[in-house]
Amino acid sequence: MTVSAARPVPATGPADLTLDEVATEAAVLRLYRQIFAVLAREAGAMIMDAGLIDVDEAILEAFAEAGSDGLTVAEAVAACPRFDAATIERRFALLRDYQAVAKVVDRKNEQHYRAAFAPYVMLLFLRRLTERGGQSELHQLLTLEQLNVTKPDATQADGRASATRMTKIFRLMANELASLVQRGAADALREHAQLLWGNRSLITQAEEVHAAVLTAWPQLGQECAMLRIALAAYGDAIESAAGRLLEQAGTTRALGLLPAETWVSFARGAPVADLAAVLDGFVFDAPAPWFSAQGLAEAVESARQAGGTRLRPPRAEYAETAEPAPGDLVPADDQAELAAAAQRLLGGRERVSVADLLGEAGDWPTCRRLLAEMTAIHHHPALDYGLTWADGLRVDPGPGLAWTSEGWFGRGQARPVPAGKN
Amino acid sequence: MPPRDQETALWWARIRAAGPQLVAAGTPVPPGLLRLAEPGGTQVWFTTDIPNAGGPATLDELDLPRPVLEMPNDTARVLAACVRCCWADPAGPLWPGVAVPSGLVVSVFRAMTGRDGIVAHRAVVGALRRLSWPGWLLWDTTAAVVRLGPRVAAWNQAELSTLRELWRSMPAPGPLPAGQDDVPGPEAGDDAAEVDA
Numbered sequence: 215m216t217v218s219a220a221r222p223v224p225a226t227g228p229a230d231l232t233l234d235e236v237a238t239e240a241a242v243l244r245l246y247r248q249i250f251a252v253l254a255r256e257a258g259a260m261i262m263d264a265g266l267i268d269v270d271e272a273i274l275e276a277f278a279e280a281g282s283d284g285l286t287v288a289e290a291v292a293a294c295p296r297f298d299a300a301t302i303e304r305r306f307a308l309l310r311d312y313q314a315v316a317k318v319v320d321r322k323n324e325q326h327y328r329a330a331f332a333p334y335v336m337l338l339f340l341r342r343l344t345e346r347g348g349q350s351e352l353h354q355l356l357t358l359e360q361l362n363v364t365k366p367d368a369t370q371a372d373g374r375a376s377a378t379r380m381t382k383i384f385r386l387m388a389n390e391l392a393s394l395v396q397r398g399a400a401d402a403l404r405e406h407a408q409l410l411w412g413n414r415s416l417i418t419q420a421e422e423v424h425a426a427v428l429t430a431w432p433q434l435g436q437e438c439a440m441l442r443i444a445l446a447a448y449g450d451a452i453e454s455a456a457g458r459l460l461e462q463a464g465t466t467r468a469l470g471l472l473p474a475e476t477w478v479s480f481a482r483g484a485p486v487a488d489l490a491a492v493l494d495g496f497v498f499d500a501p502a503p504w505f506s507a508q509g510l511a512e513a514v515e516s517a518r519q520a521g522g523t524r525l526r527p528p529r530a531e532y533a534e535t536a537e538p539a540p541g542d543l544v545p546a547d548d549q550a551e552l553a554a555a556a557q558r559l560l561g562g563r564e565r566v567s568v569a570d571l572l573g574e575a576g577d578w579p580t581c582r583r584l585l586a587e588m589t590a591i592h593h594h595p596a597l598d599y600g601l602t603w604a605d606g607l608r609v610d611p612g613p614g615l616a617w618t619s620e621g622w623f624g625r626g627q628a629r630p631v632p633a634g635k636n
Numbered sequence: 637m638p639p640r641d642q643e644t645a646l647w648w649a650r651i652r653a654a655g656p657q658l659v660a661a662g663t664p665v666p667p668g669l670l671r672l673a674e675p676g677g678t679q680v681w682f683t684t685d686i687p688n689a690g691g692p693a694t695l696d697e698l699d700l701p702r703p704v705l706e707m708p709n710d711t712a713r714v715l716a717a718c719v720r721c722c723w724a725d726p727a728g729p730l731w732p733g734v735a736v737p738s739g740l741v742v743s744v745f746r747a748m749t750g751r752d753g754i755v756a757h758r759a760v761v762g763a764l765r766r767l768s769w770p771g772w773l774l775w776d777t778t779a780a781v782v783r784l785g786p787r788v789a790a791w792n793q794a795e796l797s798t799l800r801e802l803w804r805s806m807p808a809p810g811p812l813p814a815g816q817d818d819v820p821g822p823e824a825g826d827d828a829a830e831v832d833a
Contacts, residue, residue, distance in 0.1 A: 502703065503705040504692040506692075507795035507798035507799045510719070510799070511799075513710075513713045513716065514712075514716045516709060
């Protein structure tokens with residue numbers, strides 16, 4: 215990366231270029247194309263499958279084995295037996311399009327190709343980046359910067375370029391982290407933050423470079439101030455990200471602070487003392503079965519409900535003790551009371567209107583009792599009184615009963631009621 | 637770790653692993669343990685005195701399973717029957733209680749559940765075996781007598797009042813049936829008892 219980054223990129227329009235500058239730009243572009251050939255899926259698009267990188271690596275390794283004569287397409291296919299021929303041919307054509315492989319001699323029927331070294335360097339870089347997440351690359355970059363600015367023949371321009379590059383790197387990292395802290399979800403922060411925070415040593419290393427630059431070229435104070443500001447911003451972003459994660463972890467018993475795999479590996483690899491410390495403050499003691507008093511009471515209660523297999527059917531109390539006396543079977547009779555009630559209702563008359571009786575009674579509870587008495591007297595077989603209902607209906611919106619059926623209560627069972635009389 | 641703390645930890649581990657421990661009466665009581673005098677005065681039981689918040693209810697709070705017990709309801713009923721028989725005076729303390737013939741326990745269990753002789757007998761034998769190893773009951777198989785075990789001392793006052801209510805509501809131990817209801821010990825062969833059925 216440093217190779218391409220160090221190249222001056224023309225900032226002016228193509229119209230102003232001299233022939234030399236055009237040639238330089240073409241060389242730079244060719245290098246870019248070669249470098250990114252390994253990431254290309256087809257002309258103009260990124261790869262969608264990480265396995266294609268393996269195919270590229272196999273092809274480039276085959277070229278390394280082949281020596282200066284180069285390889286034909288068929289030879290390259292034969293040298294990579296792990297992958298099927300069609301895949302190899304497709305990738306080969308793509309690498310050729312990007313000029314990562316080129317004809318040994320540029321003529322029409324040339325079959326042998328040679329490979330450029332830049333794609334392989336890029337490939338190695340990509341592998342390291344994916345394996346270690348870019349942090350080690352940053353460390354190496356900073357080491358390189360340190361070497362750059364401390365070597366004897368370093369110029370002030372080198373120092374300025376170095377300080378500017380580092381300022382940009384740390385600003386970018388601080389910006390990403392700060393925006394995640396402010397706006398991102400906690401999960402996104404946790405996923406991305408692994409690469410961005412916790413590397414205090416990066417800051418330390420950058421401060422060393424900064425000190426070297428400032429000592430060597432005191433006139434670069436402006437650039438060094440910018441670098442210091444960027445470093446401070448990065449440090450602040452780390453702090454706030456850590457604070458946000460800890461705050462969020464506080465509600466989840468801190469289990470969310472680390473990914474699940476970390477907890478699993480802790481459980482597998484921790485010594486007994488560390489594992490036991492997790493449960494400090496808890497008391498467990500139930501290796502033997504435990505019975506609570508409540509549990510005993512419930513078990514006894516359920517035994518009564520279930521009651522075994524044979525339940526005695528419910529019977530009356532006296533059934534167990536003795537045979538009931540024959541007289542007990544006759545229901546209680548209140549003939550005398552009913553006769554007295556009939557006398558009282560009639561009051562010496564032969565018969566009396568039900569409506570009048572009820573009207574004298576007034577309130578409904580008394581009326582209800584009177585009706586019950588009359589009905590009981592009417593149905594009693596031994597009493598010669600009768601209750602006869604007629605068709606009329608007396609309506610009176612005043613106090614007491616609002617309406618009353620016409621009827622007669624009197625001596626004699628089926629005595630005809632004189633018609634037309636109230 | 638100081639030697640005394642180490643000794644305390646060992647006692648807790650012993651009780652946890654093997655249940656309440658029977659020791660000579662002169663043994664100093666480690667912190668956190670209950671000392672229960674065995675009748676006779678020469679020996680004492682050590683058992684753990686667990687605070688209410690640390691008991692098995694903690695397992696329910698943490699949604700962990702309790703130890704699995706075979707036929708938990710019948711076992712609990714037999715324990716209740718033993719409490720009914722061995723707790724002579726519910727106004728007094730539960731420990732140490734009195735030793736009763738195991739036939740009495742069977743009679744209470746039978747009155748409680750209404751089961752037949754042989755079914756009740758089999759249930760009681762199994763439950764007595766399950767209750768005697770953790771120390772809930774002391775079961776002398778040769779004399780066929782049952783006592784309450786030292787683990788019952790872990791019941792607190794609230795639970796004791798529940799048990800008093802239970803004691804009053806349970807059927808009283810009936811007369812000891814002649815012969816066939818003496819519960820044989822495991823050595824006497826519960827298999828034989830089941831074959832008899």
